[in-house]
Amino acid sequence: MTDKERNNGFELYKAFSEADSRFVDEMLDDDLAENIRAANKRRRIRLYSTFAAAAAVVVIAVGLSVFPRESIGKSETAKENIAFGENSRGNMGAGENADGDALYAPEAETAEDAPMNIAPPTTTAAETDNAPKTQEMFDGEEQPAEEKAAELPSSAAESSSSKDGFDYTGKSSHKGAAVSPVPSDDVPYEETPPDDIDLPDLSSVDDSSESGGAEDSAPEVDAETVALSDNVVFALAEEVSNNHRGRLLAEGDGFTLYSFDNCDPEAIVTVERDGVYRAALRVGALPDTLEELAEALDLKRYLRCEGIEGSDTRLTDEQFRNEVLSDLLADGDKLTLTDSKPAGEGITCLCRLGTDRETYADGIRLTVFEDGSVYFTALGMSGSYTHEE
């Protein structure tokens, strides 16, 4: 008897001969195989869609919750100055080489001078290396808007690459000029509020820059708000494309409230007014740290993965691709790991997800921590999410 035969794996393999016949039939069933194949395809599409939407939400939420509070001030004018550029309205973000850490561009930016680019990341290399777990990782030293504008057009890529240590120059498929928002007519949505929506009735809309219609007990609000009768306040954020509009939630006087993509309407909604769509974040529901934010938005399942627990765990690129990303995204083959490096308590990876038609994120940076959590940042949103099977 050879060593291989003496190996119990051989005997266990032989034991499979005694497997119940129904399991064998199941294994040979071509119809079942077709069903599983179709289910896997649907699952993959759903994950890609959700991941892309999640990335968009994180970009918006981080931008809204971090920068305005600390660097911009509370006036409406100041807020307008740091809004997304005109061309990002339909695209939910910026173009090539833009970093998700720095989402703001001066309002003066136009389609001609900087079609999709946004300000270069303000995060320093040291900050990136340390990969802080909180919003600090997205919150660099503030920079006057004029300085940001001066750096914008051609130096964004270099600045972005050099500051965070990644080389973005290989990403050439997402060009600002190629962005073409999905026409709203293509999106079939409900036209009347469904009966089963839990949101309370709209009572008032306050467009002031103060805390709006919120009661004393409501959180303080610095921006325009939409207040609901039960003190639920949504702070209006930047304009978004209406292709992020979800189901109809409620109609008010001169405005309409929709959900935002597939996100929890308790955390983020889309407000349409005079044909303009704006994201609106639930005041008080969006915490300061990204991890809490992800929990608030019910994204945790997409940010958690198994297999990397343990204080001494360090994953190689291959392990990361095989054991983390394949779980995270169901189909790791579609995700290209373009760079990775140790970062503080974890490992930071720069990835490309899918093809141009499968996600509107140019790239995704994930920082995996030893406790199993994964933070991601969408890099350079290309905007045209036109999934085709």
Added chain:
Amino acid sequence: MAITEDSEIIALYFSRDQRAITETDTKYGTLCRTISQRIVCDSRDAEECVSDTYMRAWNTIPPQKPDSLGAFLGRIVRNISLDCFRRKSAQKRKGDDIPFEELSECLPARDNSAENALNSAVADSLNEFLASLPQEQRVYFMRRYYMGEPLNLIAERYGVSANKLGVMMHRLRKKFRQKLIKDGVCTEGGGIV
């Protein structure tokens, strides 16, 4: 015209009609050859095993009347092929893709005296384990360890990535090992009880 229903083929066996062999080969020949080929890694040996399988089926039906002819033939051809493999020198095998080694982590090596320890308890544990799995995972697991199918072929058939399958197989083997330990088939240290 080929018979497609198992019951009709089995009826031919019962009537001792030699067309039973032909119809069996038409419907299950490819499956049997595939299983055997993956074990013995030699087309001539595989063909011989398949012929022996048909012979054994002819001799055992009747009195046996299998519910599933595919599972019945699969069991026979696996056993015959594994016996054939055992007869041949393992060193002569060209392919090493039979996943014995992978399963060995579930039940570590032991000495010859315990060779008969693979008894119905193991089969029971296996069937309980398979029954506990979600259907999708069970199918993957069976394709891998019953059919001996490479991961890339399984991935292609079910539209899932080979990477994901590899990770899943690793986890399922760990679960299977835990099941065997829990059922007392082997100990935590690796010895068979």
